[in-house]
Structures are given as structure tokens and as C-alpha cells.
Amino acid sequence: NAGVTQTPKFRVLKTGQSMTLLCAQDMNHEYMYWYRQDPGMGLRLIHYSVGEGTTAKGEVPDGYNVSRLKKQNFLLGLESAAPSQTSVYFCASRPGVLRPQVADTQYFGPGTRLTVL
């Protein structure tokens, strides 16, 4: 199992450009999450999904859109990037159902470091 993977690992954008971050998980997890992490701010939830075809807003959703067309993928889009969106982005997945010997918690991908100039 690869677990949770994120593409790309690094990206530099110019203000106003758009991009999509891809998160994929091969653990058949129901729930998926997108966070951003800024120095001294901890992890802040952008959007999340509790199942294929469903998404919901988190704490800081403005400027981002998401889609979960397939259970294993969760896409995060920036339509018009701004310098304030410079951050490290983490995707996480969670079983969402009780399974023996599997903690129902979040498992994180390696992160994407995004810089917006």
C-alpha cells in the first residue's frame, strides 16, 4: 500500500495562476481532508469529504474548490492564486468506519509546498 500520496511535491505559481493539487489514497477510506499549515498556525481545515461525490467547507475554504469524483481521489483547486495561499498543503484520509485493529483517525500524505509570487 502506498497510503496517501500527493502530487506535486513542490510548486511555484505567479499571482493569478490556477492549479490543482491531487490527493490519492489506496486504503479504501471514506473520508478525505485538505489542510494548510502555516508557521505558528497549526493545521487548518480547508475542505473535507465524507464520501464519494460529497464535499463540505472547513475553517478556511475561501479561494479553494474541491472535488471527489472517485472515492480514492480528492482534488484541491486554486482558481486564482494569491500570495496569501503560500503554504504547505496536507491531504489526509480516514477510514470513517470501525474496522478491527485500524484506528479511525487521519493518515496524512507527505505534503505539497506551494509558493505564490
Add this chain to the structure above:
Amino acid sequence: QQPVQSPQAVILREGEDAVINCSSSKALYSVHWYRQKHGEAPVFLMILLKGGEQKGHEKISASFNEKKQQSSLYLTASQLSYSGTYFCGTELNTGNQFYFGTGTSLTVIP
């Protein structure tokens, strides 16, 4: 909704003990503890559920006080490998949003 962690930072010598606290103003369903090394993703340590018991793994354990809506992470006989930033993640209801604390930076020195 964001839980409050304390202390913000702590420096220990190898073999010393530490306690990290996580407090919420709301009633919690669960508390999840993670450790993050610099430049890496957070790694799950343990989960505590409402009505559950204290959990432990080797020299790291945690408790959940439902009356105070506070969880504490205990690190005993610290090792160099314990260095990192510790986050608590809280959940008000199952399947709901997670709220992470701002983290506690733990540094273990020889």
C-alpha cells in the same frame, strides 16, 4: 473551536518527563494526538474516545478528562527521537470536522 495546547514549547534532557495539555471549550467526542518532525507529515500516536480509558504505547501515554474537556499527553524517560511538534486534533461529533491545536514544540537534548 480550535483547542488550546500548552505549553507552546519545551526543552528536555534525555530521560526527563513531559506533559502536554490540550483543552477545548466544547464537549469533545474524541481527541487524536500526532507528532510531526520538521519537513514531514504528522504521524498518528493515539486516539482517545469519550468514555474511553487512558491509552499508552511504550513510554508515551495519554488521558482524557471529560469533565474538563482536556486531554494530556505524557512522555516519560524522553529519548532524542521524541523531538518534534505535537498536535492534538479534536472532534466534536463522529464524522465532523477536525480542529487541530497550534502545536507544542518538544526538543530533547543529550
